[in-house]
Amino acid sequence: MKNVTISMDDELARLTRIAAARAGQSVSKYLAEAAREKMKADDDVTETQRRNIQLEALERIWAGPKWDVTENGRMPTAEERNARR
Template identity: 40%
Template sequence: MKNVTVTMDEATLRKARVAAASEGKSLSRFIAETIERRVGRPLSQREALDRFLAGPLMDLTDESGRAPSRDELHDG
């Protein structure tokens, strides 16, 4: 990990300190996690699976609303 200097106005710093304390985190950890949520970070295998499973279901029905049979799904 690298150290970074961040400059902000006093009011923003006060709000950030209160928010960090309310989450039981250091200001450094709070800022790092906030930035990670904003710019992203590599997902763990579990996080990726959870995100995939939480997504929309695949629509496998045809134009008439009929779902494929087991044999049709496993053909080819």
């Protein structure tokens, strides 16, 4: 386990000590848990952003020009689709 020194203003330090005491934890454990939760939240946001980018790409594809494959108002048969031209 590593020891880390941090700096914060007096008011924040006081509030942190109070919050840690209410949680029944040391300030060190309280801050470590807060950092862990923050990193998990950041990872969740990154994953959500990645999914949104993929969804936007799919929506652009689906919104693109339609490809009319009908012939004389009907879908081609398998033989017509696979006929060598």
